[in-house]
Amino acid sequence: MLQRPRRGDPLWIWVLHGWEALSWGLIALVTLITMAGGTPGRRKLGILALTAVLAACYTLVRRSHGNRLPGPYGYLSVLVVALGLLAYLGDGFGALYTVALAQFIVFADSPRGAVLFTGLGALGITAGGSLREGGQPDVFLHNTISSLGVWAVAVLMALLTPRALAQRDERAALRAELKSAQLELAEVQKRQGAAEERERLAREIHDTLAQGFASIIVLAEAARSQLSTDPGRSAQQLRSIEQTARENLAEARVLVGAAPSSGVAPGSVAATLRRTLDRFTQDTGLTVTAELADIDCDQRTRVALLRCTQESLANIRKHAAASTVGVVLTEQSGGAELEITDDGRGFVVADSRGFGLDGMRKRLAEFGGGLTVTSSVGDGTRILATIPLNDRSQVP
Structure with a gap:
């Protein structure tokens, strides 16, 4: 069963579903005109009962998405029989075959199925209309020619629909590929940005904090070794350690975003x-x-x-x-x-x-x-x- 049209579907799919929705309005209109006309009472009841059964089957299939009985092909079988009987019971109901063409295309899941059931529908209204008019050969020939013309249109619709669906699927695949490529590109850019930021931080830490700590270690070792022999030199080295530690603290605040500048005095x-x-x-x-x-x-x-x-x-x-x-x-x-x-x-x-x-x-x-x-x-x-x-x- 053909799904409801989605954004990005070809125009033909929208036209087909619009036609299907409109068909029920026309069926209801023809039924009301017949009920108000001079059709005999028993035929009116038959037409009303057939229309009600057909509407109930349609609603059931639509609501169940074809997952329960009668199913799409079950509904099409009911549609074929109903069209034949309606054409037999009421004058002008043969036109409902043309009205219902879109339903055959929408509910069939393959071009072959659509061609087959539209052909059966044409046969049903031809037989029903001919029997209602007495089964005369000239009437049967006229109805057959009319039905074949409409059936040819149905065959064309059945062939056009797979192409439209293929275009839709191709466009959907392209959109999916584009979205996937965009997501992948965004992820690559994100990873690249993170790697560049890690590299920048590593370089800043190496050039500032690591060098400062290395200097502190060297100065501390020198100050300790000269503490007893050259206290003045050791004191100077301790002052250098303090100054370097303060500079490292300032650089650390810059790196974590707690300071606004590079940490280098102007x-x-x-x-x-x-x-x-x-x-x-x-x-x-x-x-x-x-x-x-x-x-x-x-x-x-x-x-x-x-x-x-x-x-x-x-x-x-x-x-x-x-x-x-x-x-x-x-x-x-x-x-x-x-x-x-x-x-x-x-x-x-x-x-x-x-x-x-x-x-x-x-x-x-x-x-x-x-x-x-x-x-x-x-x-x-x-x-x-x-x-x-x-x-x-x-x-x-």
Whole structure:
């Protein structure tokens, strides 16, 4: 049984169901006209009883969706018999075959079934109408020709309906695929966004909290070892530990959203790097030479240059065993260049698997910049970070 039309169904399906609904209005109208006309009383009662039985079967099938008796084909069988008997009992009831064509298409679940039952309906009204008029051969021929013409229309309807249903199903499948693709894309974007956010947080934690805790550990070990021999130096290192812990606390508040900014104090990039280098010298005792140009840049660029400097200095402290460090910040061709060198033990760049250098590269890539690392065992290390300054629209 053909389901009620849904949004997106082809126009033909809507027309077919509209025709089916209208058919009952026309059946009721013809029945009322017959009841009010000059048809004999017994025939009137027969017509009324047939119409009532047909309506009851239709209602039962519709409400049960064809899951109980009489079922769609049971109803069509009743319809065929009722049309034949109505054509026999009343003049003009043969027209109900044309009116009921849509019901044959709606209730049959295949084109073959629709063609078969519409043919039986045509046969029923032809026989009923011919018998009512005396069964004369010329009358039977006339009724047969009329019924065949209407049956040809029914066959065309039966063939058109599967095509319309196929279009509906194809469109429904396309809509389902589109919805599935949209949901999958949204899920991929969600996972990608979550992964990018985790990576960003990991980089921020590494560049701020992790480095700060590493510095605190180094300073605490140094202060403990010199506590009895150099109390003044130990006191200075304890002050550095306190300051680093406060800075870590501020960074932690930024990371959890309790503070509105990057946690880096405002000021020029040169002044920011100078404070960082002074702290490094104070904590490590290494010789640091710095040439820092006062470059005009926004806060995010300044933070990126600071994080690269902090990461480089942390690597020098942990791995380089250097005695001197050089830091040069210049503006070249619309971009900032930060060069950090040391005279430490060096390393093989290709063998480096640390998170820090990779994090620096990704941070600089967000600005359209890059990182160049030059080092070899025994020859120290050179870090060169570049960030464009002339096209701020590239900055996310």
